Amino acid sequence: MQRLFLIISTAAVLLTLPLNLRGLEYGGLGGRPANPNPAIPNSQNWFIYELAAGTVKEDAVIISNGGTEPVTALIYPADATRSSDGGFALKQQTETMTGVGSWVRLYPNDRPTFAAGSNTSIIEWCGSSLDGNGSRANRLTPTQKLELIAWCRGVANHELTIEGGREISLPFIMSAPPGLSVGEHTGGIVIQKKQPTADLTESGIQITTRVGVRIYQTVPGTVKKELRISGFNISPAAQPGYYTVTLSLSNGSSVSLNQLSRISITNLWTRQHQTIERPGQVLHDDELVINFPLKKPFLGRLRLQATVTYDVDGQPQLITSRIIHVTNVHWSLLIILVLVLISIGGMLIKRRRAHSNQETTRYTVKAHEDVSAIADRFHLSWQQLAKLNQLKPPYRLTPGQVLIIPKQKTSRTRSTSRKNH
Amino acid sequence: MNKLLHVLLWKMNLQAVIATVGILVLASGVGTYVYASSTSNFQQTINIGTLAIDIVDASYVTVASPSVVMSTATFSFACQTITGTFGTASQNIYVSNPDAADNGWTASLAASATTAVWDSVGTDYDFNDNGTSGCADSGVDVDTLGGQMTVDPSVGTLAVGQCNSCVTTNVTKGSSTAYVEGTTNSITVLTGAAASNDIGDWKLTGVSVSQKIPEEQVPATDYDINMVLSIVAS
Numbered sequence: 001m002q003r004l005f006l007i008i009s010t011a012a013v014l015l016t017l018p019l020n021l022r023g024l025e026y027g028g029l030g031g032r033p034a035n036p037n038p039a040i041p042n043s044q045n046w047f048i049y050e051l052a053a054g055t056v057k058e059d060a061v062i063i064s065n066g067g068t069e070p071v072t073a074l075i076y077p078a079d080a081t082r083s084s085d086g087g088f089a090l091k092q093q094t095e096t097m098t099g100v101g102s103w104v105r106l107y108p109n110d111r112p113t114f115a116a117g118s119n120t121s122i123i124e125w126c127g128s129s130l131d132g133n134g135s136r137a138n139r140l141t142p143t144q145k146l147e148l149i150a151w152c153r154g155v156a157n158h159e160l161t162i163e164g165g166r167e168i169s170l171p172f173i174m175s176a177p178p179g180l181s182v183g184e185h186t187g188g189i190v191i192q193k194k195q196p197t198a199d200l201t202e203s204g205i206q207i208t209t210r211v212g213v214r215i216y217q218t219v220p221g222t223v224k225k226e227l228r229i230s231g232f233n234i235s236p237a238a239q240p241g242y243y244t245v246t247l248s249l250s251n252g253s254s255v256s257l258n259q260l261s262r263i264s265i266t267n268l269w270t271r272q273h274q275t276i277e278r279p280g281q282v283l284h285d286d287e288l289v290i291n292f293p294l295k296k297p298f299l300g301r302l303r304l305q306a307t308v309t310y311d312v313d314g315q316p317q318l319i320t321s322r323i324i325h326v327t328n329v330h331w332s333l334l335i336i337l338v339l340v341l342i343s344i345g346g347m348l349i350k351r352r353r354a355h356s357n358q359e360t361t362r363y364t365v366k367a368h369e370d371v372s373a374i375a376d377r378f379h380l381s382w383q384q385l386a387k388l389n390q391l392k393p394p395y396r397l398t399p400g401q402v403l404i405i406p407k408q409k410t411s412r413t414r415s416t417s418r419k420n421h
Numbered sequence: 422m423n424k425l426l427h428v429l430l431w432k433m434n435l436q437a438v439i440a441t442v443g444i445l446v447l448a449s450g451v452g453t454y455v456y457a458s459s460t461s462n463f464q465q466t467i468n469i470g471t472l473a474i475d476i477v478d479a480s481y482v483t484v485a486s487p488s489v490v491m492s493t494a495t496f497s498f499a500c501q502t503i504t505g506t507f508g509t510a511s512q513n514i515y516v517s518n519p520d521a522a523d524n525g526w527t528a529s530l531a532a533s534a535t536t537a538v539w540d541s542v543g544t545d546y547d548f549n550d551n552g553t554s555g556c557a558d559s560g561v562d563v564d565t566l567g568g569q570m571t572v573d574p575s576v577g578t579l580a581v582g583q584c585n586s587c588v589t590t591n592v593t594k595g596s597s598t599a600y601v602e603g604t605t606n607s608i609t610v611l612t613g614a615a616a617s618n619d620i621g622d623w624k625l626t627g628v629s630v631s632q633k634i635p636e637e638q639v640p641a642t643d644y645d646i647n648m649v650l651s652i653v654a655s
Contacts, residue, residue, distance in 0.1 A: 030471020087527035
């Protein structure tokens with residue numbers, strides 16, 4: 001009976017635990033630096049090194065599986081690359097690494113048996129050139145040294161399976177090659193999920209996910225920080241009703257620069273104003289192209305200018321772009337405008353035709369005749385006569401002046417005069 | 422009832438009863454006792470998590486083999502476009518930042534290789550060739566295949582994930598961009614600015630994917646391509 005109660009109580013405790021653990025929610029595959037330095041900001045997220053050319057540093061990356069199921073992951077270092085809209089990204093494993101991605105070697109395998117259990121660093125065993133000539137190597141037999149040399153090379157990538165809720169620390173060596181230029185060199189360590197091949201019955205895309213942990217390696221020295229606007233344009237976007245405003249920023253310096261781009265847009269016809277902001281980082285020796293979607297106005301002439309702010313040693317720097325203008329009239333307004341123009345044109349043509357159909361004759365002004373007398377004679381108003389002959393105030397006529405008289409009026413005058421006779 | 426209790430107590434060791442009751446009370450959380458002491462010091466540590474990106478279902482369970490199914494096309498003598506949707510109700514693009522990337526983050530989509538192609542047995546077409554508006558080989562890259570893929574995250578729907586107090590403010594969807602080998606190998610899907618929630622999770626659905634297929638492309642039912650969705654802390 002006593003055993004029964006113990007079993008029940010233990011079961012109750014075990015049943016209660018999962019209820020508490022639900023608060024953990026989602027936990028994916030991730031990574032972070034194993035040895036963050038509290039004195040260095042962001043070192044809990046990034047590997048931040050300041051290695052002189054020709055030196056090495058030993059570190060480790062923590063790979064965690066916050067889920068409940070085991071996950072197989074591929075770990076590899078990669079060079080930095082630029083994503084669209086200026087995002088920071090890392091190269092794919094299939095690409096050739098020439099920078100940070102080629103300077104990191106992983107040490108997932110156990111040390112040789114003669115070095116097992118030793119707390120001595122990899123560098124001490126292998127030497128700064130990782131050729132197996134470290135301070136401990138002198139005590140080894142030739143066979144042991146060969147084994148050590150092979151191990152000291154490390155590996156370029158490593159596949160491992162992590163149980164749910166577990167973390168693994170993976171040591172690596174970061175080398176700053178001899179002759180490395182002063183300034184910043186960026187890359188990262190990638191933790192990529194290895195997924196089973198999707199069984200696609202239709203044409204499709206198979207998706208794999210990965211997480212990158214950045215590496216910022218800076219070779220100490222004097223660096224010039226300078227950002228310039230290398231392009232500022234506007235063009236119709238693929239999406240109907242939108243423009244694409246393109247701002248290109250060139251960073252000719254040897255360090256990445258954080259910037260805030262601000263596009264100021266004013267509709268000169270409606271006086272409406274808006275600002276689009278986009279913070280981001282421009283990698284060293286790189287050009288960042290940022291595309292801003294901008295909705296076309298119903299009617300207006302837009303004035304656009306970009307301003308970019310960045311920081312140089314605590315001093316804010318401001319650069320501005322050229323001003324560009326673009327006029328937009330919505331298609332429906334254009335159609336209305338065209339219809340109005342067609343209508344006006346049609347009316348004018350009709351009137352001209354009516355005028356051209358109306359035959360005229362000429363009348364020579366005699367002495368003592370004025371406009372109203374001649375108008376009365378031809379059954380016209382004096383205004384009609386003046387308008388037809390483009391007479392200006394005070395409407396004086398001179399004898400011998402020739403006036404244009406509508407023929408129908410003259411005919412009517414003739415017929416009237418015949419009747420009177 | 423009293424008789425039953427009496428029998429049970431009689432059958433049991435008194436210490437076992439006290440221990441069992443104590444365990445049950447502690448386990449159920451019904452009662453909490455703090456013993457006053459001048460040296461009492463309760464400490465708790467909650468470690469920060471790691472930034473993660475995944476494809477999850479509606480219950481936030483990882484999808485084992487995520488994919489984007491494209492519309493079907495019929496053989497044509499002209500260049501044509503197929504479309505698909507990246508991020509659906511059953512395959513959400515999911516970003517989780519459990520206080521791991523306070524400076525923000527960037528999520529991007531790239532092919533597993535810049536030389537990747539839509540692959541079928543004996544016939545392929547490209548995903549990053551901008552020749553003739555994506556319909557033909559430009560001659561710039563190493564292959565002789567035409568075809569170009571455009572990803573438009575801006576038409577997608579961004580929502581907060583499981584975090585009740587989080588907002589989508591300062592999380593930006595990427596703009597419509599086409600892959601061009603050597604120029605645009607990676608397309609930004611989502612960006613979390615430094616001012617976005619330090620602790621938060623977001624899901625994105627409805628990202629438009631369109632692919633130009635060159636004229637007279639050989640019919641096959643198994644054209645596929647491998648792509649990688651990445652996230653890096655800013």
